Amino acid sequence: MINAIPTDWLFGLGGGLLIGLGGAVFLLGNGRVMGASGIIGGLVDGSGKSNLAERLAFLAGVFVMPALLFPVFSEVNTHATTNVAVLIAAGLCVGVGTRLANGCTSGHGVCGISRLSLRGMVATVFYIMAGGLTVVLFRHILGVI
């Protein structure tokens, strides 16, 4: 029975549970919403000065854990594009967009939807639709990515 389920989906579910546990620790422990764009953005634009150490500690964990796990799963590949123009355009859009919307996949998606936040659900619908249209346009019509 379990063999019928693709391994990727099981890893997705297991990894997802860990992501949710991380969010639960941040919420129940520190009383904060675990939103990656907010935590990073507050360091960039200076709005997060009051809890700088907390933000850096969180990001240190995000950065270090994959570095520790990577040698265990040596076949892992991120398949990232090497097109510098695409990387820069994408990074700028993600940076400006997530800060303008006050959240990304973790803040609006995971933390917002789980508390039935209307803003989180609407944001998630829009970024998934925009992402889908972007892949269709740039992969299937323009052939850029």
Next chain:
Amino acid sequence: MQRIVLALIAGSLFGAGLFISGMTDTAKVQGWLDVFGSWDPTLAFVMGGAILPMAIAWLFTNGRTPVVGGEFPAPPEPKLGRNLVLGSVLFGVGWGLAGLCPGPAVASLSYGGWPHWVFFAAMLAGMALAPMARAQLDSAVPAE
């Protein structure tokens, strides 16, 4: 100190989860968005898996306070403004183009190679420009 240790634990769980779930693999993310290609439903399992413990955590906040003290974040006003929609669309475009969002962008830095650093630098630049973009937008077309 307690606050910093808890943040480190939360970040470590988040980072491990992003790595194990495959969300640092841009092909899996773009595969989820690519409904006209070979569609990859993994992201739905990740989202479902993450929302479950998080929903329990939100329920658990009822009548309690955070471990370090203070209060839990109040629900946001259910207001759907232009910035929420426009920002999310812009974010979605970048997410589709590169297959990376802010969490996985950090989680993949140590082993993903130079493209991840280019994306990360551009994302930080975008975040630095965001307050200006917001001000420009608000002066050109008032939000409400």
